[in-house]
Amino acid sequence: MPMSFNQAIIEEFRANAGRVGGPFEGGDLLLLTTVGARSGQEHTVPLGYVRADGLLLVVASAAGAPEHPQWYRNLLARPVVRIELGSEVFEAVAVPAEGARRNRLFEAVVRVAPGYGDYQAHTARVLPVVVLERPEAQPREVATLADKLLEVHAWLRAQLRHVRTETEAHFAAGPAGEGRPPGLGLQIRQHCLALCEGLTHHHNGEDAAIFPALARSHPQLRETLVRLGEEHRSVGRIKDELVGLLAGIGVAEPERFRAELTRLSAELEAHLDHEERELLPVLAGIPFPPRP
Known part of the structure:
Protein backbone atom coordinates (compact mmCIF):
# COMPACT_ATOMS: atom_id res chain seq x y z
CA MET A 1 0.00 0.00 0.00
CA PRO A 2 1.47 3.41 -0.91
CA MET A 3 2.46 5.64 2.00
CA SER A 4 -0.02 8.44 2.82
CA PHE A 5 1.03 12.06 2.29
CA ASN A 6 1.03 12.78 6.03
CA GLN A 7 2.96 9.61 6.86
CA ALA A 8 5.63 10.47 4.33
CA ILE A 9 6.07 13.90 5.94
CA ILE A 10 6.20 12.33 9.42
CA GLU A 11 8.92 9.88 8.42
CA GLU A 12 10.96 12.56 6.67
CA PHE A 13 10.59 14.84 9.71
CA ARG A 14 11.83 12.14 12.11
CA ALA A 15 14.68 11.11 9.85
CA ASN A 16 15.98 14.68 9.50
CA ALA A 17 15.49 16.25 12.96
CA GLY A 18 12.42 18.17 11.84
CA ARG A 19 13.56 19.27 8.38
CA VAL A 20 11.35 18.39 5.43
CA GLY A 21 11.28 19.24 1.75
CA GLY A 22 8.51 19.78 -0.75
CA PRO A 23 5.75 22.30 0.02
CA PHE A 24 6.81 22.55 3.70
CA GLU A 25 10.52 23.17 3.07
CA GLY A 26 11.78 25.94 5.33
CA GLY A 27 8.45 26.17 7.17
CA ASP A 28 7.81 25.91 10.90
CA LEU A 29 6.51 22.38 11.33
CA LEU A 30 5.90 20.13 14.34
CA LEU A 31 4.38 16.72 14.90
CA LEU A 32 1.38 16.53 17.21
CA THR A 33 0.34 13.19 18.69
CA THR A 34 -3.09 12.95 20.28
CA VAL A 35 -5.02 9.99 21.67
CA GLY A 36 -8.27 9.20 19.88
CA ALA A 37 -11.30 10.39 21.84
CA ARG A 38 -13.13 7.16 21.01
CA SER A 39 -10.49 4.69 19.82
CA GLY A 40 -7.88 5.32 22.51
CA GLN A 41 -5.23 4.96 19.79
CA GLU A 42 -2.42 7.43 19.14
CA HIS A 43 -2.67 9.64 16.05
CA THR A 44 0.19 11.80 14.75
CA VAL A 45 -0.24 14.72 12.34
CA PRO A 46 2.24 17.28 10.96
CA LEU A 47 1.15 20.85 11.67
CA GLY A 48 2.46 24.31 11.04
CA TYR A 49 3.08 26.28 14.21
CA VAL A 50 3.57 29.91 15.19
CA ARG A 51 5.35 31.45 18.16
CA ALA A 52 3.65 34.56 19.53
CA ASP A 53 3.70 36.25 22.96
CA GLY A 54 6.19 33.61 24.07
CA LEU A 55 3.66 30.86 23.32
CA LEU A 56 3.73 27.85 21.00
CA LEU A 57 0.53 27.92 18.94
CA VAL A 58 -1.24 25.71 16.40
CA VAL A 59 -4.48 26.54 14.58
CA ALA A 60 -7.22 23.97 13.94
CA SER A 61 -7.80 25.35 10.46
CA ALA A 62 -8.23 22.17 8.39
CA ALA A 63 -7.55 24.52 5.44
CA GLY A 64 -10.85 26.31 6.12
CA ALA A 65 -13.02 23.16 6.14
CA PRO A 66 -16.49 23.51 7.74
CA GLU A 67 -15.68 21.10 10.61
CA HIS A 68 -12.90 20.94 13.18
CA PRO A 69 -10.11 18.45 12.38
CA GLN A 70 -10.07 15.17 14.29
CA TRP A 71 -6.89 16.03 16.16
CA TYR A 72 -8.67 19.02 17.72
CA ARG A 73 -11.60 16.88 18.86
CA ASN A 74 -9.10 14.41 20.33
CA LEU A 75 -7.30 17.01 22.44
CA LEU A 76 -10.59 18.32 23.80
CA ALA A 77 -11.12 14.85 25.28
CA ARG A 78 -7.49 14.23 26.30
CA PRO A 79 -5.49 17.45 26.67
CA VAL A 80 -2.09 15.86 27.31
CA VAL A 81 -0.40 15.59 23.89
CA ARG A 82 3.08 14.73 22.60
CA ILE A 83 5.02 17.26 20.57
CA GLU A 84 7.99 16.63 18.28
CA LEU A 85 9.76 19.89 17.47
CA GLY A 86 13.04 19.53 15.60
CA SER A 87 14.87 16.83 17.54
CA GLU A 88 12.96 17.56 20.77
CA VAL A 89 10.14 15.35 22.07
CA PHE A 90 8.04 16.53 25.00
CA GLU A 91 4.55 16.39 26.46
CA ALA A 92 2.33 19.45 26.58
CA VAL A 93 -1.14 20.42 27.75
CA ALA A 94 -3.24 21.64 24.81
CA VAL A 95 -5.44 24.60 25.78
CA PRO A 96 -7.63 26.34 23.18
CA ALA A 97 -7.73 30.10 23.74
CA GLU A 98 -11.14 31.74 24.17
CA GLY A 99 -12.79 35.09 23.68
CA ALA A 100 -10.63 38.18 23.44
CA ARG A 101 -7.46 36.17 24.08
CA ARG A 102 -8.22 33.90 21.12
CA ASN A 103 -8.84 36.89 18.87
CA ARG A 104 -5.61 38.58 19.94
CA LEU A 105 -3.58 35.41 19.39
CA PHE A 106 -5.23 34.75 16.02
CA GLU A 107 -4.27 38.26 14.88
CA ALA A 108 -0.69 37.52 15.95
CA VAL A 109 -0.77 34.24 14.01
CA VAL A 110 -2.05 35.95 10.85
CA ARG A 111 0.73 38.53 11.03
CA VAL A 112 3.24 35.68 10.83
CA ALA A 113 1.28 33.33 8.55
CA PRO A 114 -1.38 35.26 6.55
CA GLY A 115 -2.77 32.05 5.05
CA TYR A 116 -4.72 31.39 8.23
CA GLY A 117 -6.65 34.60 7.60
CA ASP A 118 -7.66 33.23 4.20
CA TYR A 119 -8.80 29.96 5.81
CA GLN A 120 -10.92 31.89 8.31
CA ALA A 121 -12.50 33.92 5.52
CA HIS A 122 -13.68 30.73 3.83
CA THR A 123 -15.47 29.10 6.77
CA ALA A 124 -18.25 30.09 9.15
CA ARG A 125 -16.63 28.36 12.13
CA VAL A 126 -14.20 30.24 14.35
CA LEU A 127 -10.79 28.63 13.84
CA PRO A 128 -9.50 27.46 17.24
CA VAL A 129 -6.08 28.72 18.35
CA VAL A 130 -4.48 26.11 20.60
CA VAL A 131 -1.74 26.95 23.09
CA LEU A 132 0.69 24.05 23.63
CA GLU A 133 1.85 24.50 27.21
CA ARG A 134 5.15 22.85 28.05
CA PRO A 135 5.64 21.66 31.63
CA GLU A 136 8.03 23.62 33.77
CA ALA A 137 11.53 22.17 33.82
CA GLN A 138 12.15 19.72 36.65
CA PRO A 139 15.61 20.38 38.10
CA ARG A 140 15.44 17.31 40.34
CA GLU A 141 17.93 14.57 39.46
CA VAL A 142 16.18 11.20 39.16
CA ALA A 143 18.40 8.31 40.24
CA THR A 144 16.05 6.23 42.39
Whole structure:
Protein backbone atom coordinates (compact mmCIF):
# COMPACT_ATOMS: atom_id res chain seq x y z
CA MET A 1 0.00 0.00 0.00
CA PRO A 2 1.47 3.41 -0.91
CA MET A 3 2.46 5.64 2.00
CA SER A 4 -0.02 8.44 2.82
CA PHE A 5 1.03 12.06 2.29
CA ASN A 6 1.03 12.78 6.03
CA GLN A 7 2.96 9.61 6.86
CA ALA A 8 5.63 10.47 4.33
CA ILE A 9 6.07 13.90 5.94
CA ILE A 10 6.20 12.33 9.42
CA GLU A 11 8.92 9.88 8.42
CA GLU A 12 10.96 12.56 6.67
CA PHE A 13 10.59 14.84 9.71
CA ARG A 14 11.83 12.14 12.11
CA ALA A 15 14.68 11.11 9.85
CA ASN A 16 15.98 14.68 9.50
CA ALA A 17 15.49 16.25 12.96
CA GLY A 18 12.42 18.17 11.84
CA ARG A 19 13.56 19.27 8.38
CA VAL A 20 11.35 18.39 5.43
CA GLY A 21 11.28 19.24 1.75
CA GLY A 22 8.51 19.78 -0.75
CA PRO A 23 5.75 22.30 0.02
CA PHE A 24 6.81 22.55 3.70
CA GLU A 25 10.52 23.17 3.07
CA GLY A 26 11.78 25.94 5.33
CA GLY A 27 8.45 26.17 7.17
CA ASP A 28 7.81 25.91 10.90
CA LEU A 29 6.51 22.38 11.33
CA LEU A 30 5.90 20.13 14.34
CA LEU A 31 4.38 16.72 14.90
CA LEU A 32 1.38 16.53 17.21
CA THR A 33 0.34 13.19 18.69
CA THR A 34 -3.09 12.95 20.28
CA VAL A 35 -5.02 9.99 21.67
CA GLY A 36 -8.27 9.20 19.88
CA ALA A 37 -11.30 10.39 21.84
CA ARG A 38 -13.13 7.16 21.01
CA SER A 39 -10.49 4.69 19.82
CA GLY A 40 -7.88 5.32 22.51
CA GLN A 41 -5.23 4.96 19.79
CA GLU A 42 -2.42 7.43 19.14
CA HIS A 43 -2.67 9.64 16.05
CA THR A 44 0.19 11.80 14.75
CA VAL A 45 -0.24 14.72 12.34
CA PRO A 46 2.24 17.28 10.96
CA LEU A 47 1.15 20.85 11.67
CA GLY A 48 2.46 24.31 11.04
CA TYR A 49 3.08 26.28 14.21
CA VAL A 50 3.57 29.91 15.19
CA ARG A 51 5.35 31.45 18.16
CA ALA A 52 3.65 34.56 19.53
CA ASP A 53 3.70 36.25 22.96
CA GLY A 54 6.19 33.61 24.07
CA LEU A 55 3.66 30.86 23.32
CA LEU A 56 3.73 27.85 21.00
CA LEU A 57 0.53 27.92 18.94
CA VAL A 58 -1.24 25.71 16.40
CA VAL A 59 -4.48 26.54 14.58
CA ALA A 60 -7.22 23.97 13.94
CA SER A 61 -7.80 25.35 10.46
CA ALA A 62 -8.23 22.17 8.39
CA ALA A 63 -7.55 24.52 5.44
CA GLY A 64 -10.85 26.31 6.12
CA ALA A 65 -13.02 23.16 6.14
CA PRO A 66 -16.49 23.51 7.74
CA GLU A 67 -15.68 21.10 10.61
CA HIS A 68 -12.90 20.94 13.18
CA PRO A 69 -10.11 18.45 12.38
CA GLN A 70 -10.07 15.17 14.29
CA TRP A 71 -6.89 16.03 16.16
CA TYR A 72 -8.67 19.02 17.72
CA ARG A 73 -11.60 16.88 18.86
CA ASN A 74 -9.10 14.41 20.33
CA LEU A 75 -7.30 17.01 22.44
CA LEU A 76 -10.59 18.32 23.80
CA ALA A 77 -11.12 14.85 25.28
CA ARG A 78 -7.49 14.23 26.30
CA PRO A 79 -5.49 17.45 26.67
CA VAL A 80 -2.09 15.86 27.31
CA VAL A 81 -0.40 15.59 23.89
CA ARG A 82 3.08 14.73 22.60
CA ILE A 83 5.02 17.26 20.57
CA GLU A 84 7.99 16.63 18.28
CA LEU A 85 9.76 19.89 17.47
CA GLY A 86 13.04 19.53 15.60
CA SER A 87 14.87 16.83 17.54
CA GLU A 88 12.96 17.56 20.77
CA VAL A 89 10.14 15.35 22.07
CA PHE A 90 8.04 16.53 25.00
CA GLU A 91 4.55 16.39 26.46
CA ALA A 92 2.33 19.45 26.58
CA VAL A 93 -1.14 20.42 27.75
CA ALA A 94 -3.24 21.64 24.81
CA VAL A 95 -5.44 24.60 25.78
CA PRO A 96 -7.63 26.34 23.18
CA ALA A 97 -7.73 30.10 23.74
CA GLU A 98 -11.14 31.74 24.17
CA GLY A 99 -12.79 35.09 23.68
CA ALA A 100 -10.63 38.18 23.44
CA ARG A 101 -7.46 36.17 24.08
CA ARG A 102 -8.22 33.90 21.12
CA ASN A 103 -8.84 36.89 18.87
CA ARG A 104 -5.61 38.58 19.94
CA LEU A 105 -3.58 35.41 19.39
CA PHE A 106 -5.23 34.75 16.02
CA GLU A 107 -4.27 38.26 14.88
CA ALA A 108 -0.69 37.52 15.95
CA VAL A 109 -0.77 34.24 14.01
CA VAL A 110 -2.05 35.95 10.85
CA ARG A 111 0.73 38.53 11.03
CA VAL A 112 3.24 35.68 10.83
CA ALA A 113 1.28 33.33 8.55
CA PRO A 114 -1.38 35.26 6.55
CA GLY A 115 -2.77 32.05 5.05
CA TYR A 116 -4.72 31.39 8.23
CA GLY A 117 -6.65 34.60 7.60
CA ASP A 118 -7.66 33.23 4.20
CA TYR A 119 -8.80 29.96 5.81
CA GLN A 120 -10.92 31.89 8.31
CA ALA A 121 -12.50 33.92 5.52
CA HIS A 122 -13.68 30.73 3.83
CA THR A 123 -15.47 29.10 6.77
CA ALA A 124 -18.25 30.09 9.15
CA ARG A 125 -16.63 28.36 12.13
CA VAL A 126 -14.20 30.24 14.35
CA LEU A 127 -10.79 28.63 13.84
CA PRO A 128 -9.50 27.46 17.24
CA VAL A 129 -6.08 28.72 18.35
CA VAL A 130 -4.48 26.11 20.60
CA VAL A 131 -1.74 26.95 23.09
CA LEU A 132 0.69 24.05 23.63
CA GLU A 133 1.85 24.50 27.21
CA ARG A 134 5.15 22.85 28.05
CA PRO A 135 5.64 21.66 31.63
CA GLU A 136 8.03 23.62 33.77
CA ALA A 137 11.53 22.17 33.82
CA GLN A 138 12.15 19.72 36.65
CA PRO A 139 15.61 20.38 38.10
CA ARG A 140 15.44 17.31 40.34
CA GLU A 141 17.93 14.57 39.46
CA VAL A 142 16.18 11.20 39.16
CA ALA A 143 18.40 8.31 40.24
CA THR A 144 16.05 6.23 42.39
CA LEU A 145 12.39 5.25 42.42
CA ALA A 146 11.98 7.66 45.36
CA ASP A 147 13.21 10.50 43.13
CA LYS A 148 10.74 9.47 40.42
CA LEU A 149 7.85 9.34 42.89
CA LEU A 150 8.69 12.84 44.14
CA GLU A 151 8.90 14.10 40.54
CA VAL A 152 5.44 12.75 39.73
CA HIS A 153 3.98 14.04 42.99
CA ALA A 154 5.48 17.49 42.33
CA TRP A 155 3.78 17.55 38.90
CA LEU A 156 0.43 16.51 40.39
CA ARG A 157 0.65 19.12 43.14
CA ALA A 158 1.60 21.83 40.62
CA GLN A 159 -1.33 20.95 38.35
CA LEU A 160 -3.70 20.91 41.31
CA ARG A 161 -2.51 24.36 42.43
CA HIS A 162 -2.88 25.60 38.85
CA VAL A 163 -6.49 24.44 38.57
CA ARG A 164 -7.40 25.81 42.01
CA THR A 165 -5.85 29.20 41.21
CA GLU A 166 -7.70 29.40 37.88
CA THR A 167 -10.97 28.36 39.54
CA GLU A 168 -10.69 31.03 42.23
CA ALA A 169 -9.85 33.64 39.59
CA HIS A 170 -12.96 32.55 37.69
CA PHE A 171 -15.17 33.19 40.73
CA ALA A 172 -13.39 36.45 41.55
CA ALA A 173 -14.45 37.76 38.12
CA GLY A 174 -18.01 38.10 39.42
CA PRO A 175 -21.39 36.49 38.68
CA ALA A 176 -22.20 35.03 35.29
CA GLY A 177 -23.05 37.80 32.89
CA GLU A 178 -20.81 40.27 34.71
CA GLY A 179 -17.39 39.40 33.39
CA ARG A 180 -17.59 35.64 33.03
CA PRO A 181 -19.70 33.05 31.16
CA PRO A 182 -22.00 30.63 33.02
CA GLY A 183 -19.66 27.68 32.47
CA LEU A 184 -16.07 27.23 33.56
CA GLY A 185 -14.31 27.80 30.24
CA LEU A 186 -11.86 25.69 28.28
CA GLN A 187 -8.74 26.76 30.18
CA ILE A 188 -9.93 25.38 33.53
CA ARG A 189 -11.47 22.37 31.80
CA GLN A 190 -8.31 21.39 29.92
CA HIS A 191 -6.03 21.83 32.93
CA CYS A 192 -8.38 19.83 35.16
CA LEU A 193 -8.66 17.02 32.60
CA ALA A 194 -4.85 16.96 32.30
CA LEU A 195 -4.55 16.62 36.09
CA CYS A 196 -7.13 13.83 36.15
CA GLU A 197 -5.47 12.02 33.24
CA GLY A 198 -2.06 12.20 34.94
CA LEU A 199 -3.52 11.04 38.25
CA THR A 200 -5.22 8.05 36.61
CA HIS A 201 -2.02 7.02 34.83
CA HIS A 202 0.05 7.31 38.02
CA HIS A 203 -2.32 5.37 40.24
CA ASN A 204 -2.94 2.67 37.62
CA GLY A 205 0.81 2.18 37.31
CA GLU A 206 1.22 1.86 41.06
CA ASP A 207 -1.71 -0.53 41.43
CA ALA A 208 -0.67 -2.75 38.52
CA ALA A 209 3.12 -2.86 38.96
CA ILE A 210 4.77 -0.90 41.77
CA PHE A 211 2.61 -1.98 44.70
CA PRO A 212 2.56 -5.73 43.82
CA ALA A 213 6.35 -5.69 43.39
CA LEU A 214 6.83 -3.93 46.74
CA ALA A 215 4.47 -6.37 48.47
CA ARG A 216 6.63 -9.26 47.24
CA SER A 217 9.99 -7.71 48.09
CA HIS A 218 8.92 -5.96 51.33
CA PRO A 219 6.13 -8.01 52.95
CA GLN A 220 6.12 -5.71 55.98
CA LEU A 221 4.55 -3.06 53.72
CA ARG A 222 1.56 -5.15 52.62
CA GLU A 223 -0.97 -3.58 55.00
CA THR A 224 0.31 -0.11 54.12
CA LEU A 225 -0.01 -0.86 50.41
CA VAL A 226 -3.57 -2.06 50.90
CA ARG A 227 -4.45 1.23 52.64
CA LEU A 228 -2.77 3.25 49.90
CA GLY A 229 -4.73 1.30 47.29
CA GLU A 230 -7.96 2.13 49.14
CA GLU A 231 -6.95 5.80 49.07
CA HIS A 232 -6.44 5.49 45.29
CA ARG A 233 -10.04 4.35 44.91
CA SER A 234 -11.37 7.11 47.17
CA VAL A 235 -9.46 9.81 45.26
CA GLY A 236 -10.51 8.16 42.00
CA ARG A 237 -14.21 8.45 42.82
CA ILE A 238 -13.91 12.21 43.34
CA LYS A 239 -11.77 12.51 40.20
CA ASP A 240 -14.43 10.69 38.17
CA GLU A 241 -17.11 13.07 39.48
CA LEU A 242 -15.00 16.03 38.34
CA VAL A 243 -14.51 14.51 34.89
CA GLY A 244 -18.24 13.91 34.66
CA LEU A 245 -18.92 17.55 35.46
CA LEU A 246 -16.54 18.60 32.68
CA ALA A 247 -18.07 16.34 30.03
CA GLY A 248 -19.96 19.24 28.47
CA ILE A 249 -17.62 21.95 27.21
CA GLY A 250 -18.40 25.23 28.93
CA VAL A 251 -21.49 23.99 30.78
CA ALA A 252 -20.04 22.58 34.01
CA GLU A 253 -21.79 23.74 37.19
CA PRO A 254 -19.18 26.10 38.66
CA GLU A 255 -20.25 25.88 42.33
CA ARG A 256 -20.48 22.10 42.29
CA PHE A 257 -17.17 21.85 40.47
CA ARG A 258 -15.54 24.12 43.05
CA ALA A 259 -16.82 21.94 45.91
CA GLU A 260 -15.62 18.71 44.27
CA LEU A 261 -12.24 20.29 43.51
CA THR A 262 -11.88 21.23 47.18
CA ARG A 263 -12.67 17.62 48.16
CA LEU A 264 -10.15 16.27 45.66
CA SER A 265 -7.48 18.69 46.87
CA ALA A 266 -7.84 17.63 50.51
CA GLU A 267 -7.87 13.89 49.80
CA LEU A 268 -5.12 13.96 47.20
CA GLU A 269 -2.75 16.06 49.32
CA ALA A 270 -3.32 13.77 52.32
CA HIS A 271 -2.72 10.69 50.14
CA LEU A 272 0.48 12.04 48.60
CA ASP A 273 1.85 12.95 52.04
CA HIS A 274 0.94 9.50 53.39
CA GLU A 275 2.52 7.69 50.45
CA GLU A 276 5.75 9.66 50.78
CA ARG A 277 6.01 9.01 54.52
CA GLU A 278 5.53 5.27 54.08
CA LEU A 279 7.34 4.49 50.82
CA LEU A 280 10.19 6.93 50.27
CA PRO A 281 12.62 5.18 52.67
CA VAL A 282 12.21 1.91 50.76
CA LEU A 283 12.09 3.44 47.25
CA ALA A 284 15.32 5.35 47.91
CA GLY A 285 17.19 2.06 47.62
CA ILE A 286 15.71 1.11 44.23
CA PRO A 287 17.51 2.56 41.17
CA PHE A 288 15.57 4.30 38.43
CA PRO A 289 15.47 3.54 35.58
CA PRO A 290 15.58 -0.14 36.63
CA ARG A 291 18.86 -1.86 35.95
CA PRO A 292 18.89 -4.88 33.62
